[in-house]
Amino acid sequence: MADEDEKLWWIDRDGLQQLIDYLADQGHEIVGPRIDQGAIVYDSVRHVDELPRGWTDDSQPGVYRILPRPDKEHFGFNVGPHSWKKYLFPPLTQVMRSRRKPDGWTMQSPEFENRRYAFLGVRACELAAIAVQDQVFVNGETQDPLYQLRRSQLFIVAVNCTQAAATCFCTSMGTGPECKKGFDLALTEIENGFLLAIASDAGRKAADAIPKRTALPEETQSGQQRRHRAREQITRRLNTEGIRDRLLARLDHPHWDDVASRCLSCANCTLVCPTCFCHSVDEVHHLTDDEIVRNRRWDSCFNVDFSHVAGGSVRDTTRARYRQWLTHKLATWIDQFGTSGCVGCGRCIAWCPVGIDLTQEVATLCAEDGP
Amino acid sequence: MTETSRRAAWYKETMTQDPSAHPIIEQLSATVVGRYLSDDGIRKIVDASQVLEIHPGQFLFREGQNNPYVYVMLDGQIDLVMQVRHRGSQRILSLGAGDLVAWSAILGNAAMTCSALCIRHARLVAIDARLVSDRMQGDHEFGYQFMRLLSMALAQRLTATRLQLLDLFAPAPPQST
Amino acid sequence: MNANPWLSHPAVIEEIRLEIESIATLTLRLEDSELAANYRFAPGQFNMLYVPGCGEVAISMSGPATDNGYRITHTIRTAGRVTQAIERLTVGEMIGVRGPMGTPWPMESLHGKDVVLVSGGLGMAPLRPVVYALMKEPKKFGKRTLLYGARSPDLLLYADEINSWRESGIDVHITVDRGTDEWHGHVGTVPLLIDRLAGIDSPRTTMLVCGPEIMMHFSAKSGLARGLTRESIWLSMERNMQCAFGMCGHCQWGSHFVCRNGPVLRYDTAEPFLKVRDL
Numbered sequence: 001m002a003d004e005d006e007k008l009w010w011i012d013r014d015g016l017q018q019l020i021d022y023l024a025d026q027g028h029e030i031v032g033p034r035i036d037q038g039a040i041v042y043d044s045v046r047h048v049d050e051l052p053r054g055w056t057d058d059s060q061p062g063v064y065r066i067l068p069r070p071d072k073e074h075f076g077f078n079v080g081p082h083s084w085k086k087y088l089f090p091p092l093t094q095v096m097r098s099r100r101k102p103d104g105w106t107m108q109s110p111e112f113e114n115r116r117y118a119f120l121g122v123r124a125c126e127l128a129a130i131a132v133q134d135q136v137f138v139n140g141e142t143q144d145p146l147y148q149l150r151r152s153q154l155f156i157v158a159v160n161c162t163q164a165a166a167t168c169f170c171t172s173m174g175t176g177p178e179c180k181k182g183f184d185l186a187l188t189e190i191e192n193g194f195l196l197a198i199a200s201d202a203g204r205k206a207a208d209a210i211p212k213r214t215a216l217p218e219e220t221q222s223g224q225q226r227r228h229r230a231r232e233q234i235t236r237r238l239n240t241e242g243i244r245d246r247l248l249a250r251l252d253h254p255h256w257d258d259v260a261s262r263c264l265s266c267a268n269c270t271l272v273c274p275t276c277f278c279h280s281v282d283e284v285h286h287l288t289d290d291e292i293v294r295n296r297r298w299d300s301c302f303n304v305d306f307s308h309v310a311g312g313s314v315r316d317t318t319r320a321r322y323r324q325w326l327t328h329k330l331a332t333w334i335d336q337f338g339t340s341g342c343v344g345c346g347r348c349i350a351w352c353p354v355g356i357d358l359t360q361e362v363a364t365l366c367a368e369d370g371p
Numbered sequence: 372m373t374e375t376s377r378r379a380a381w382y383k384e385t386m387t388q389d390p391s392a393h394p395i396i397e398q399l400s401a402t403v404v405g406r407y408l409s410d411d412g413i414r415k416i417v418d419a420s421q422v423l424e425i426h427p428g429q430f431l432f433r434e435g436q437n438n439p440y441v442y443v444m445l446d447g448q449i450d451l452v453m454q455v456r457h458r459g460s461q462r463i464l465s466l467g468a469g470d471l472v473a474w475s476a477i478l479g480n481a482a483m484t485c486s487a488l489c490i491r492h493a494r495l496v497a498i499d500a501r502l503v504s505d506r507m508q509g510d511h512e513f514g515y516q517f518m519r520l521l522s523m524a525l526a527q528r529l530t531a532t533r534l535q536l537l538d539l540f541a542p543a544p545p546q547s548t
Numbered sequence: 549m550n551a552n553p554w555l556s557h558p559a560v561i562e563e564i565r566l567e568i569e570s571i572a573t574l575t576l577r578l579e580d581s582e583l584a585a586n587y588r589f590a591p592g593q594f595n596m597l598y599v600p601g602c603g604e605v606a607i608s609m610s611g612p613a614t615d616n617g618y619r620i621t622h623t624i625r626t627a628g629r630v631t632q633a634i635e636r637l638t639v640g641e642m643i644g645v646r647g648p649m650g651t652p653w654p655m656e657s658l659h660g661k662d663v664v665l666v667s668g669g670l671g672m673a674p675l676r677p678v679v680y681a682l683m684k685e686p687k688k689f690g691k692r693t694l695l696y697g698a699r700s701p702d703l704l705l706y707a708d709e710i711n712s713w714r715e716s717g718i719d720v721h722i723t724v725d726r727g728t729d730e731w732h733g734h735v736g737t738v739p740l741l742i743d744r745l746a747g748i749d750s751p752r753t754t755m756l757v758c759g760p761e762i763m764m765h766f767s768a769k770s771g772l773a774r775g776l777t778r779e780s781i782w783l784s785m786e787r788n789m790q791c792a793f794g795m796c797g798h799c800q801w802g803s804h805f806v807c808r809n810g811p812v813l814r815y816d817t818a819e820p821f822l823k824v825r826d827l
Contacts, residue, residue: 095554098600104560104579104642105600109552141808142553142793248802251824278797281554281790283601292600294554299796306798308788310627311543320826328800335803450727450735462727465734467744490732530766534737535725539760540669540699542570543627 008215009196018210023118032120040080059165062355078165083274096294118155124176125345129274135337158183162226164233167346172238177230188223195223238359247331260319267300269348407520419502431487440497442472447493471524476500556598556644570626578617587617590652591677592812598644605630606789608674623673649792662690668697668759683716697738701731742770750775758784778816
């Protein structure tokens with residue numbers, strides 16, 4: 001909850017639609033959960049009918065599918081293959097362009113593709129993921145102009161989870177399941193509608209524009225019970241105590257060979273991970289050789305060329321690349337950015353084709369007592 | 372005349388013996404020898420050694436020769452040189468202060484695997500391998516210390532040789548576009 | 549909106565000096581005169597050099613740090629796609645420059661110290677700005693030594709400058725991996741020069757090392773064996789670089805972004821990761 005003392009409101013389905021309408025009127029492009037090709041993904045949402053009402057997801061190591069629910073809840077699922085990073089840190093974007101002139105080149109910045117998004121249905125782990133990426137793209141010595149633009153115009157409607165998937169472990173990472181900060185409005189779905197919490201000025205303005213009333217005590221209690229249920233349902237754990245030192249002391253542990261024998265180096269985990277930020281730049285020739293554009297695109301440390309230097313790739317084995325991913329995500333990220341890179345969303349576990357579970361791998365690696 | 376006595380005679384003829392041999396205890400203690408041998412051990416070595424000076428252009432020993440001395444260099448530069456057919460003399464490695472030379476005298480059959488050519492005026496402690504071996508037989512503690520010294524020198528030489536083998540400054544093969 | 553950190557700036561190639569093998573030194577002049585006047589770098593830093601249509605490559609500056617953007621010097625070995633494209637450029641053509649990037653050599657901390665520079669092969673290029681600094685203000689430093697290794701005597705980079713370095717009072721020791729008949733100098737790997745360097749006053753000595761990773765690793769070990777501390781040895785690391793401002797992830801090495809925390813890294817922060825070859 002935003003603040004124990006903060007007033008809780010109640011809105012119905014129609015109120016939610018009016019919220020979407022208000023945000024659209026304010027020039028926001030609303031994106032939220034929708035069903036596409038058998039998964040719950042993030043895409044444009046303009047009407048509450050487009051939400052995955054009455055659907056839930058089943059996430060296991062190497063398994064993901066959606067199933068119908070007995071009730072008609074709009075947000076009765078957890079996370080799918082998409083994360084919100086694709087909007088703030090687009091998979092493909094221009095970063096520079098050059099034009100040939102008689103005596104050489106002119107070099108310019110591109111028109112940055114600014115978008116005014118409103119995210120609808122952001123879970124607590126995802127709020128944490130956005131904060132993690134803020135550290136990477138905005139809060140360091142250098143800022144990414146596009147991320148900064150889009151981030152400054154973003155409106156977030158968070159959603160408190162009322163259940164947990166088998167792959168969730170946000171409690172171990174201290175990122176959930178309750179939404180505590182980093183949003184404008186937060187919803188908790190209950191039987192007859194939604195509890196609404198306001199957390200910012202922009203959120204207050206939006207709330208003022210829609211029909212609502214004060215939540216009744218039994219509604220507030222129902223919300224608490226449902227959020228508590230989400231916490232109770234979490235079974236997966238990652239022991240984070242001393243994890244940075246433990247992992248960095250085990251860089252030559254034999255277990256890396258074991259994971260490497262299973263890992264396909266397919267990069268799925270990095271694609272679905274909401275915090276992964278690695279990218280590369282490519283040259284693109286437009287029409288003729290007289291106009292060159294530099295594009296930034298998502299990349300992955302699992303790609304064999306990712307660490308290429310003169311003479312070959314530094315990480316030329318799956319073992320080296322898996323170790324890089326895991327130790328970066330859970331250990332060296334802390335040195336770099338002050339927090340863990342993992343938010344416990346569990347996507348990497350579900351979307352790994354061979355079902356590698358990083359919570360298990362860490363447990364095995366750190367099993368015996370050591371330095 | 373045996374090979375050994377011929378060598379000893381050759382030394383007397385071609386090398387200048389340093390009359391001030393007493394400070395070699397201090398000089399040896401200051402080298403790597405001092406790290407591995409006790410004072411008593413150093414004295415045992417000194418009893419079996421003499422200090423030699425060698426001049427640029429002179430060979431300390433030649434490839435294939437039987438050489439019954441192990442040397443500790445005090446200063447100067449001596450290069451290990453090997454003859455390769457069609458290529459002539461190849462300078463393999465430069466040795467300087469603190470380096471051990473010609474351990475085959477103790478470890479192997481004393482036949483030198485390369486020649487040692489003086490590049491810059493050098494002073495060495497020449498240790499009679501036979502005398503030291505006898506001492507090691509009688510005093511195993513001394514033997515253990517001396518063999519540790521040799522092992523360390525071997526290990527260091529191996530690492531240095533490996534680094535040379537790696538040809539680290541060679542350009543990486545150009546990648547195809 | 550903040551400046552675009554990806555924006556490269558056109559520079560004209562003023563001079564190309566062929567060095568040894570496939571190595572050349574380029575002198576560049578930034579086209580924009582305001583940028584040129586304001587461009588400054590510190591020894592050890594690098595620029596991303598850009599050939600439109602081909603890509604960028606990270607190259608350290610190899611000239612004196614007193615130069616501004618009218619005269620930026622880079623020594624480049626032809627190896628991959630981008631350096632091959634650079635090799636095909638001629639005087640008067642343009643190249644993009646983005647920089648200066650990276651953490652430089654700790655020049656301030658060298659003041660009053662005995663300085664030992666240890667370089668191997670092309671590693672001499674990022675250290676040459678330090679040599680120039682040592683020559684320019686010798687009184688700021690104690691004893692100045694350069695230990696320099698090359699493949700063979702004919703492959704010594706900047707060979708024609710070495711005498712002037714010696715004349716300025718820098719004690720220069722050269723070694724080669726393979727000698728020749730005419731070579732009367734040292735034969736053997738660079739760390740041996742450290743093992744044998746006479747008169748090291750270890751509490752007063754700082755060592756800067758640049759060359760192949762293995763060479764740096766063993767040079768640091770030799771330095772420690774001579775009594776230097778882990779805080780008084782510095783290395784310059786290399787990794788795949790694309791953004792060069794710590795965001796694309798390519799240059800990561802343990803906890804470090806080599807482009808930002810490095811390329812110059814103090815040995816104590818590098819040691820845990822140097823031990824793991826394919827990190």
